[in-house]
Amino acid sequence: MKRTQAFSLGLRSVMPLLLGVAPFGVIYGLVALQSGIPALAAMAMSSIVFAGSAQFLLAQLVGAGAPLLLSAGAVGLVNLRHALYSASVAPILAHLPRRWKILLAYLLTDEAYAAAIPHLMAVKPDTPPSAMRHWILFGSGFGLWAGWQLSTLAGVLIGARLPPNLGLDFALPLTFIAIVVPMIESRALLMAALAAGAAAIALAALPYKLGLFLAALAGLVVGAVLTGKTK
Amino acid sequence: MNLWGLLLICGLITFFIRYSFIAAEGHYHPPSWFRRLLPFVPIAALTALTTPELMLVQGEIMLGSGNPRLWAGLVAIIVAALWRNTLLTIGCGFAALFLLQNP
Numbered sequence: 001m002k003r004t005q006a007f008s009l010g011l012r013s014v015m016p017l018l019l020g021v022a023p024f025g026v027i028y029g030l031v032a033l034q035s036g037i038p039a040l041a042a043m044a045m046s047s048i049v050f051a052g053s054a055q056f057l058l059a060q061l062v063g064a065g066a067p068l069l070l071s072a073g074a075v076g077l078v079n080l081r082h083a084l085y086s087a088s089v090a091p092i093l094a095h096l097p098r099r100w101k102i103l104l105a106y107l108l109t110d111e112a113y114a115a116a117i118p119h120l121m122a123v124k125p126d127t128p129p130s131a132m133r134h135w136i137l138f139g140s141g142f143g144l145w146a147g148w149q150l151s152t153l154a155g156v157l158i159g160a161r162l163p164p165n166l167g168l169d170f171a172l173p174l175t176f177i178a179i180v181v182p183m184i185e186s187r188a189l190l191m192a193a194l195a196a197g198a199a200a201i202a203l204a205a206l207p208y209k210l211g212l213f214l215a216a217l218a219g220l221v222v223g224a225v226l227t228g229k230t231k
Numbered sequence: 232m233n234l235w236g237l238l239l240i241c242g243l244i245t246f247f248i249r250y251s252f253i254a255a256e257g258h259y260h261p262p263s264w265f266r267r268l269l270p271f272v273p274i275a276a277l278t279a280l281t282t283p284e285l286m287l288v289q290g291e292i293m294l295g296s297g298n299p300r301l302w303a304g305l306v307a308i309i310v311a312a313l314w315r316n317t318l319l320t321i322g323c324g325f326a327a328l329f330l331l332q333n334p
Binding site: 006013023037040041044045048049050051054058062068071072075076079080081082083084085086087088089090091093094095102103104105106109110113114117118121132167169171172174175176177178179180181182183184188189192193195196197198199200201204205211212215217218219220221223224228 | 234235236237238239240241242244245246248249251252253254255256257264265268269270271272273274275276277278279280281282283284285286287290292300303304307308311312315316317318320321323324325328332
């Protein structure tokens with residue numbers, strides 16, 4: 001598999017997620033304008049911060065006149081779960097020069113990670129050699145980045161008119177299901193999923209999406225403990 | 232403090248969270264239990280993202296007929312387990328949601 005094929009594999013894998021992300025991008029653009037953020041800064045936030053749910057929160061905090069430290073701290077907490085993705089892909093990217101690591105870290109969102117990870121971890125006949133695999137993550141990361149910028153621009157441009165709610169955001173959980181379910185190939189993986197899912201429900205009321213982070217940790221621990229027992 | 236400064240700080244925080252382990256790889260020696268956690272990251276993190284979308288309606292657990300996304304999600308889980316096909320899973324999930332919302 002050549003690098004263009006790996007790139008296009010990543011790009012294709014992230015397409016279903018774009019269906020769900022695009023409405024969020026449009027709504028983010030509207031929310032940012034309504035919070036009193038100038039159109040240029042609202043657009044810039046999408047490329048400088050580039051993190052969907054953190055951008056919603058930041059727009060609201062700016063609108064409410066929250067202090068700087070609180071706003072920055074909240075963004076850090078909301079994005080804490082990305083450290084897990086960083087740890088997960090780090091061994092796969094270890095051989096790359098620093099400029100690649102910086103680029104791929106910048107692009108490392110929920111969706112880019114989700115779309116690429118089955119191809120990064122799998123060792124199947126159609127899996128590209130490990131030297132090429134970062135192009136998959138680059139493809140999914142770039143696809144999501146471009147879609148997020150365009151949908152934010154659309155939200156900023158159409159201004160006060162809210163787009164009709166077509167329920168397209170349901171594409172996100174559906175695509176995550178399509179990614180996760182085929183990966184559950186052992187009892188430890190199944191228990192990790194169940195633990196993370198149950199904890200995410202139990203902790204959903206925690207602020208700053210901390211419930212997501214803690215629920216993911218719970219899944220990791222349950223999975224690792226079960227693996228240790230069977231060996 | 233102006234808005235642009237805040238954007239820059241938040242961008243840097245977000246970037247360094249994502250860069251943390253990627254940058255540290257090769258420069259530290261994590262204990263063996265740490266490496267054992269990593270294979271579970273995709274499943275644990277993505278399930279944690281997905282479950283509340285299916286089971287919670289405005290922050291409350293809703294399991295009955297008033298929550299079509301839960302049942303459409305279960306259809307998608309079954310389809311994904313049987314056929315392991317992304318587009319088929321998404322298509323059946325949306326079809327189930329549409330049928331449940333427009334009986």
